[in-house]
Amino acid sequence: MKSAMVLRQIDDYDIILREQFGFSCVKEKCGQTYRIPADIGQGFIRNVFPNEDIGLSIMHMKLKRPLMMNYEDYDSKFETTCCLKGRIVYNETGVIDTQLSQNEMGIYIKQSSRGMMMFPSGEEILAVSLLGQNRFWNNLPYKEESVIQPLGEKSHLANVLMRPRTPGVQLYNLFGQLANNSLDPSLRLSFYEGGAKLILSSLWQAYVIDPLTKNIKNTDLSADRAALFDARDILTEQYMKPPTIPELARMVALNEYRLKRGFKELFGKTVHEFTQGLKMSNAKALLENREMNISQIAYEVGYLNVSHFTRAFRKVHGMNPSDLRF
Structure with missing residues (x-):
């Protein structure tokens, strides 16, 4: 079995994919698509930023070699990933179970996080990651409390949210529509922005605001x-x-x-x-x-x-x- 492709730091993502592993990169309006070379597998990683506050990645691939990305002191602000097919291996320091299997999602708000994620070889993977940053992040209520708030005696909310969970059908359908849509290119950025904001806002309400504000x-x-x-x-x-x-x-x-x-x-x-x-x-x-x-x-x-x-x-x-x- 061929050795894994390793990105030592996620910040080096663009350069290493292109220069070391031979991914092609096509610049598009508000983003880029990385195509996987045939000797490594098939598929693509598409990164889109409809504006400076919202980002999303659509990953659809089947690899011949695992792709590993290390990260350290990574401030995720507010991210979520939903694995629609296959699985994504996460290893977050200090959190026991963060691997995403098919039809599972994770929510990431931990600051200065450290760990590794891997896309395994030999299986089809389809996943969508969403990012809320800048004004979207700054306008979220309870963001300071969410980072430090214990949810019970042993578990901090940021760690609890990383654990895999199954989205409801409505959220799952929204993730699926972001991954697979046939809209005219002139409409796609608006669709991406609206869908991402709807999902992120719904998750923040259910998993941050409600646990921190609902009083017993x-x-x-x-x-x-x-x-x-x-x-x-x-x-x-x-x-x-x-x-x-x-x-x-x-x-x-x-x-x-x-x-x-x-x-x-x-x-x-x-x-x-x-x-x-x-x-x-x-x-x-x-x-x-x-x-x-x-x-x-x-x-x-x-x-x-x-x-x-x-x-x-x-x-x-x-x-x-x-x-x-x-």
Whole structure:
């Protein structure tokens, strides 16, 4: 097996890809595309900056040799990466699990971070990375608190956010649309900017503002904040077949009473209502996407019986699933 391609410092990205590994580079409006040479693999890395505040990278490749990038004292400001196909190996110093598998994303706000990421060889990889910087970053609320705030006794929010998580269907579809769009070139920059801002803003609200600002009135439950947000993330990722209350309580190390009471107080819904809302929200997004039929969507969100799915969908959205197909 051939040795890996190694970028010793991510700041040397452009020069090393072109001069050492033979990538071609095509300058485009507000960005550039690096084409992978045939002896190394196939595909491209496209970097686009619609303006000075937003950047995105679309990576679609199948490599014959792994590509490794080291980084040290890297200030990510606010970034997210979603792996749509394949996997991306991350090794962030001080964080146990940061590898992204297919259909997983990570959120990065850690300052002066240090580690390595690798694109493995032999598998198709499709991923989208988004960056919010300059005015976008400066205008975000709670950015100072997000960098230093502990979420529980042992975990800082910046480290917790790096851990892989599954985006909901709506976010996943947005990432997919950024990676694969057939818009006229004159519209693409506006689409990239709008899509990136929508995703970044949604993630900041869900994973920074909510954990830092949602108060639990009962002081006995305030110490359970981290576990309750863990419970929310588990339900979001496993909404198709969610754990039972006893299973979820064990997973987040809370007793059932504190879990149910704290979850309702923090998120305004019972565990069941929250999970059901996720199923119906994702079902609606899948119906609007039109790539699956209604039976497939019912199964995708955890229903074996289409009539049961239809009844549940109508109860939440006030219409039948088929109404969205006309």
